[in-house]
Amino acid sequence: MQFSVCLVWLVTAVVAVRTQSTQGILDLVKRRLPDHVDIFEFRLTGNETFPISTAIRDINDEYTISSTPEGKILVEGNSAIALASGLHRYLADTVHVDIFWFIGSRLDTEPSNLPPLDQPISGSSIVPWRYHFNTVTFSYTSAFWTWEDWELELDWLALRGVNLPLAWVGQEKILVEAFRELGFNDAEINTYLSGPAFQAWNRFGNIQGSWGGDLPMEWIDDQFELQKNITKRMVDLGMTPVLPCFTGFIPMAITRVLPNATVVNGSAWNGFSTQYTNVTFLEPVDPAFEKLQISFISKQAEALGNITHFYTLDQYNENDPFSNSTDYLSGVSNNTMKSLKVADPDAIWLMQGWLFYSSSTFWTGPNVEAYLGGVSDNSDMLVLDLYSESQPQWNNARVKSYYGKPWIWCQLHDYGGNMGLYGQILNVTINPIEALANASSGSLVGFGLTMEGQEGNEIMYDLLLDQAWSESPIDTEAYFYNWVTRRYSGNGPIPSDLYTAWDMMRTTVYNNTNVTTQAVSKSVFELSPNITAILGRTGHHATAVTYDPSTLTDAWHLMYSATTSNPSLWDNPAFQYDMVDVTRQVFSNNFNVVYSSLISAYKYPSGSTNSTIATLSQNLTSLLSTLDSVLLTNPSFSLSTWINAARSQTDNTTLQSFYEYNARNQITLWGPNGEINDYASKSWGGLVSGYYIPRWEIFGQYLTEVPFVNYNATVLSKRLLDFEEGWQNGTSVQKVGVQENLKSILGDIM
Structure with a gap:
């Protein structure tokens, strides 16, 4: 085990920066615009490396698009994801084509001769990070996705400037190996893991086990192979993946493997019987917690490469802690952070801030401060303000801008993949800009999408990601008009009735101001x-x-x-x-x-x-x-x-x-x-x-x-x-x- 520690220290010390390349963006053009590969030129400006080991980046992404004397479209940027964002700006605003969920790429509806630019176009992000995914999206939406599905998704993310995506797929492979190494047998592990459509809540520690059958190793192996492709493509496109780590949830047979282990049972969840909930939690103070953390992160790095220092870790998502003692809470987070730092000295703990809203009775001001304060260096943690458009927690008196921890303003919007037409255009344009200007939110470092299910209403997600590149609230009337133009490209002129219809929806369906109804509705x-x-x-x-x-x-x-x-x-x-x-x-x-x-x-x-x-x-x-x-x-x-x-x-x-x-x-x-x-x-x-x-x-x-x-x-x-x-x-x-x-x-x- 000591060798594993040394190995991880060595490799993470080397990759505090990542070398950038234009190849991933060129490959995107080859995939989506094969007839126009030769007309685009991409050029990185500034340093060829960039830091991936700090949540508080002070570098915003910048791009410039221009036409060269040779007739090429030149996109220059200070990062690979800036190049992708610049490419999207040109395609969406000048060529009026785009790529969409469900529909797929419409980039091939472009004219045979791409239009030159009379004047250069420049853009700069107003926040360094643009985040995407809720943990449960991997079950509600992408549980059964193929690599082809993921390719479309990742190109969509890159073009919209997302540079911090969550990458949960296939983590069970690493977990199984770490559990086996500790001494669990396969039968004990099988009774702990949940089925393909419910893995997110097993990862959260809400449920354990599977009804209808055990999760097969065939699934586990295949999903991890998919994860290898996903994370490689993320890196190629200039993104920094957020990877899993060991959270503390463990098979109940831990008491056989380690009879003296310090464990507690999590709280019951949503009426499930004890067979499927009250998940066993290994206290971070226990030495086995650190061993499992080192095992997990080192095995993952060996399989995927040393591609990130961001780790998603949620211990109390709709799952109240064993004790409300402030000493206990700070001890849990402090020892959890220590385990991450031993496994990866540059580790950054990313957590969803949902618990402070969903379990607000438990998470009093002192409890929030104690848990977050257990991580002494603010830059070691990044918090997702998960429901900023309807229930922001950063400005709550209990939460106080996460007591100095960097955080991301997120749009949740959709529960469970519900399909109603719905949006809050004012909240996702005005509110994040006001939050960024607010002196008490000085640690706001990004905007993000955290929908539970990625179902419809795509314009609402485009809107927030584009807001990340505008210092003032976006004019939604002009935005909807331009979005409709590129959405229906490729089939002749767009009738005025379509623009009128979408503008009617903009001011009604997508303009909810009723604070009692805060998310996508479902049909009765x-x-x-x-x-x-x-x-x-x-x-x-x-x-x-x-x-x-x-x-x-x-x-x-x-x-x-x-x-x-x-x-x-x-x-x-x-x-x-x-x-x-x-x-x-x-x-x-x-x-x-x-x-x-x-x-x-x-x-x-x-x-x-x-x-x-x-x-x-x-x-x-x-x-x-x-x-x-x-x-x-x-x-x-x-x-x-x-x-x-x-x-x-x-x-x-x-x-x-x-x-x-x-x-x-x-x-x-x-x-x-x-x-x-x-x-x-x-x-x-x-x-x-x-x-x-x-x-x-x-x-x-x-x-x-x-x-x-x-x-x-x-x-x-x-x-x-x-x-x-x-x-x-x-x-x-x-x-x-x-x-x-x-x-x-x-x-x-x-």
Whole structure:
């Protein structure tokens, strides 16, 4: 073990700086603009190396774009990621093309001759770090991603200037090796690790074990090979990855391996039984903690290279500490930091600040100060203010700008991959600029995206990342106009109706100022049917509509009418996606109206009959059936895409069924017994027809059988659960891919 310590000290001392290269950006151009490789020239300015060993960088990224006498587009910058940002600025603002989630790269819609620049264009970031990813995004969104999916994501990140991405994929490989080295057997490790769609919460110490089967080594090995590709590409593109380390969570069999180990049990989480929660925590004061830290970080460095000094480490995410003693809390963080420094002398501890919001009762001012104060050197820690746009903690009297620790202003925005149209354009443009100017937030060093699920509303994430390059709040009217221009590029002139529709959404859908509703909403029809407490919800299960639904309907009609003047829009993948997405939201809003009519007729009959209830119930399911047809026109809105991605991870049919069960369970029951039921629900074709419609049919049938005075929610829930549990074990998706033509379906609806 002493040799491992020396090895890590040696290699980290050498890589306090990284040599920069333009090759990664050139390779990006080859991937996305193969016909124009020779027209671009990239040049690094200043030093060829840059520091990666401090959270408080005082160097902002800068670029300049110009045309050379030889007719080339020259991009100069002080870092590789500055070059990527400059390239994006030219492509987005001058050529009007871009790369998008779901839709893919639209950079190939550029003209055959790229336009020269009359005057150079310069840009500079206003913060040194631009961060991306929430730990749970790796389960809600990218659990079953392929390398092709990751390539698109990483190019998207690079072009938008992200230089500090989280890289969680495949960490179980290193963890297994470290646990084996300590003396755990594979059976003990298997009962600790969680399934593919739930690994994030195992990494957080919220859950342990897996329902439906054990995590196979085949998955662990394959994911780590993927991680090697991901981290190499991150480095090639000029990013500094944030890597995992040992957090302290450990199999309960630690008491067999080390009978005298100092361990405690974490708190219960979200109603899970003790079989799956109360995760064992090895106290950092125990010598085994440091041994595991050294083992983990040295093995990871050997496999991936010495590519970073940033380590993600969250010990109390929705998991209260064993003691509220300030001495205990400072001791935990102090010894945790010591273990990191022994393993890597330049280590920087990155943690999510979510705990100070979600567990605010525990995290009093003294407790926050004690835990953060255990890390004596402020530059050794970097905190993500995870929910800055709605619930900023940095300016909370308890948190006090994290007591001098560097921190990043983040937009959370989306829980569980919920799909409602939603945004807070004022909060993500004005607030971060005000925070940067605030004297008490002098340790603000970055802006970041920390959505739980990367689902839709892409413009809101572009907006914040672009705000990181503007000293004043972005003019959202001009921004939306330019974004629409490049989003629908490649299919002729863009009709004015499209610009008008998006501007209507800018001032309504994307301009929520209601402080009680702070995140993306989900559709009511995705929730387990009930006669109360479904409409107008706020919080994690938000269903509240924060704008006049008729405004969105008007925008929807304008988008459709745009195809009259430019029919080729029907062939534009961005337009196809957006028409499905807006249609989905319009139908979701209409469902609320029909549902309200049904409940009103049920609660206050005044002449209503069972026939009336049956008819209104049929109206609900008919609306959902039509929506299902719309959703199935686009693979991005299809259950089959999610399920097929899970099954394609292996050729082993037994494992395929296990992965599919994981995929199905996450988006429905979320737990073996519905512990977080419908939290990660999705408006997907196939899921609407195969899961939501049957639930509403069960609900409607119950209402016709039982009068309101005899309504029993427990009886209804049991009927629904019987169906839901059966659906989890399905092994095929009936409708795969595009089923019908979007144009013809909408033609019948409009």
